[in-house]
Amino acid sequence: MIEILKPEDVERARKTGALVAEILQTMRTRATVGTNLLDIDRWTKEMIEEAGAESCYVDYAPSFGEGPFGHYICTGVNDAVLHGRPHDYTLADGDLLSLDLAVLLDGIAADSAISFIVGETHSPEDVALIEVTQRALEAGIAAARPGARTGDISHAIGTVLRKAGYPINSEFGGHGIGSTMHQDPHVANTGKRGRGYKLRPGLLLALEPWVMRDTARLVTDSDGWTLRSATGCRTAHSEHTVAITEDGAEILTLPKKA
Template sequence: MIEILELTDLPKARETGAVVAGILQAMKSRATVGTNLLDIDRWTQAMIAEAGATSCYVDYAPSFGRGPFGHYICTSVNDAVLHGRPYDYTLADGDLLSLDLAVEKAGVVADSAISFIVGDARPAADLALIDVTERALQAGIAAAGPGARVGDLSYAIGTVLSDAGYQINTEFGGHGVGSTMHQDPHVSNTGRPGRGYTLRPGLLLALEPWIMADTAKLVTDADGWTLRSATGCRTAHTEHTIAITPDGAEIMTLPRT
């Protein structure tokens, strides 16, 4: 299903996006050396409730997972890159943490992810991973607008990732959002320009470049959810929800200033 919102609904998308962005920034500030992933999950649950929003994850049970996700935020550490299920783990100096969050409020979903390094250690290779996903996301957003094709966004994202020397996995990528979290169209992290669905005002897309340092192959944890690099290498993941507008594209998941 591809859902097109009325332009009058975009304020709702901005409000939901601000909730997501605010929670992610709060969790980033709290994710210090010694913080437990389960505490991040509990804090997220409380902030979602305080905002009058609803989790898109806790009861989420797609075909690729093992039963309901059962938690409120994805916490992917080091070699984990997607769908990291919170567990009893204490963050250490130099851990590369990716947080992914989707909530619904007022009938509209927003989805976003950030990657950052915990503590004082700042390995250059890890910083490079994060930087390239952020640059790829900005390239995808810049390519978006009414009349653009999904393939244009995929090509823009993939060009940044491949030019930086990273392999690209196409099993998971961006997607449409609206009243539910995962909708069509699928937005691969690489593709051919001029192909695919034509973007229209009112379409919401979650764009999410993610990479692994030296592989494109994923393995799944015993929890049935957490996806890791097959080689144990570091990973990074960055995501924004954008709205296609008559004039271009607007990022919905920016923190309020």
């Protein structure tokens, strides 16, 4: 299903996006050395419920997972890049943490992800990994405008990742979003210009470049959900929900400036 939102629905999406951004930034400040992933999940649940919103994850049960996800936020540490299921793990100095959150508020969903390094030990390789996903996301957003096609976004993202020397996995990528978290069209992290669905105002997309340092192959953890790099290398993930407008793409999940 591809959903085109009315202006009043886009306004509701702005509120959902603001909530997602607020929760992610709060969790970023709380994710320090010694923090347990289960505490991050619990704090996320509390913020979602206090806002009168709903989790898109707790009952999420697609064909590629084992039963409902059962948690409120994805927490990927180091080699875990997608669908990281919170578990009893205490964050250590130098861990590379990815947080991915999708929430439904007043009938409209928004989805966003951030990656950052915990503590004081920041390796140049990890910093570069995070920064390239951010640059790729910016390039994808710049390519998202009325009349463009999903392939234009994919090409923009893939060009940044490829020039930086990272392998690209196209199994999982961006997607449409609206009254439900995952919709068509699929927006791969590499592709050809001029191909795919033609963008028009009212379309919401969750764009999400992610990379693994030295492989394009994923393996599924024993929890049936967490996707890790096949070589154990470090990973990073950046994501924003955007609304296609008459003028381009409006980012709905930007955090407020301090």
